[in-house]
Amino acid sequence: MLNICRHLVTNFRTRFSPSSLKSNIQKWNIGGCRNYYKPKQKDAFFDVEGVINKDTLLFRYEDAGSVRSQNIIALSMFPIWAYLGYDVFSLKKKMKHSEEKVESKDDQKLSFLFNNVMSASRGVGVGFFLFGLGMTSYWIIRTMHTVRKLYLKKGGKYVMIQTYGLLGRNESFFNVPVVHCSGIQYKFYGNHKFFLKVKDHSFKYSFNLEDGIISNKPLFDRILGISRTFAR
Numbered sequence: 001m002l003n004i005c006r007h008l009v010t011n012f013r014t015r016f017s018p019s020s021l022k023s024n025i026q027k028w029n030i031g032g033c034r035n036y037y038k039p040k041q042k043d044a045f046f047d048v049e050g051v052i053n054k055d056t057l058l059f060r061y062e063d064a065g066s067v068r069s070q071n072i073i074a075l076s077m078f079p080i081w082a083y084l085g086y087d088v089f090s091l092k093k094k095m096k097h098s099e100e101k102v103e104s105k106d107d108q109k110l111s112f113l114f115n116n117v118m119s120a121s122r123g124v125g126v127g128f129f130l131f132g133l134g135m136t137s138y139w140i141i142r143t144m145h146t147v148r149k150l151y152l153k154k155g156g157k158y159v160m161i162q163t164y165g166l167l168g169r170n171e172s173f174f175n176v177p178v179v180h181c182s183g184i185q186y187k188f189y190g191n192h193k194f195f196l197k198v199k200d201h202s203f204k205y206s207f208n209l210e211d212g213i214i215s216n217k218p219l220f221d222r223i224l225g226i227s228r229t230f231a232r
Contacts (some may be wrong), residue, residue: 081132089125
């Protein structure tokens with residue numbers, strides 16, 4: 001019985017010694033990011049600038065046809081709403097000759113409606129025009145800030161961003177320092193959209209995660225760090 005107790009104590013000391021615990025922690029990856037990132041990508045996670053020896057594609061969203069169709073519809077909305085706005089705006093002038101006829105009928109309800117139309121026509125007309133202008137402008141800005149391709153340049157200090165053009169076509173890229181990029185994930189959009197805020201840019205750039213493809217998720221997360229504080 002005494003020998004059995006000694007054997008148990010010896011095994012306990014061996015298994016739970018400091019050196020044994022340290023090796024088990026390293027083996028199990030407890031408390032480290034290696035438990036999430038692939039072994040081949042761990043160096044890129046910690047030291048991007050030292051391992052990127054060529055331009056690396058991080059994200060692409062190829063759907064130029066759909067973007068072009070949506071933009072054509074959005075652009076066609078402006079002349080439609082502008083025409084409606086002009087028609088309503090000029091309604092007061094067109095109905096001016098009917099004012100005497102309405103007053104001669106001595107109908108208070110009809111006179112009330114007529115006066116309301118006459119007084120509100122110009123405001124409603126301007127509202128229609130501004131609504132069409134705002135909707136078309138929003139869609140154009142939205143398209144021109146939708147990311148088509150994102151590359152991490154050789155060296156890991158800059159990213160190349162390509163957005164869609166007005167009719168879907170745009171072959172140009174622009175470079176942005178990595179330290180000027182900060183990712184934003186809104187709960188409202190869930191996992192369908194991701195936004196990138198670039199220092200000194202007025203609007204955020206959107207990533208369509210539902211239809212787009214992230215080529216390297218750990219590197220994408222590392223480069224577009226969420227809530228990164230911009231360097232001054």
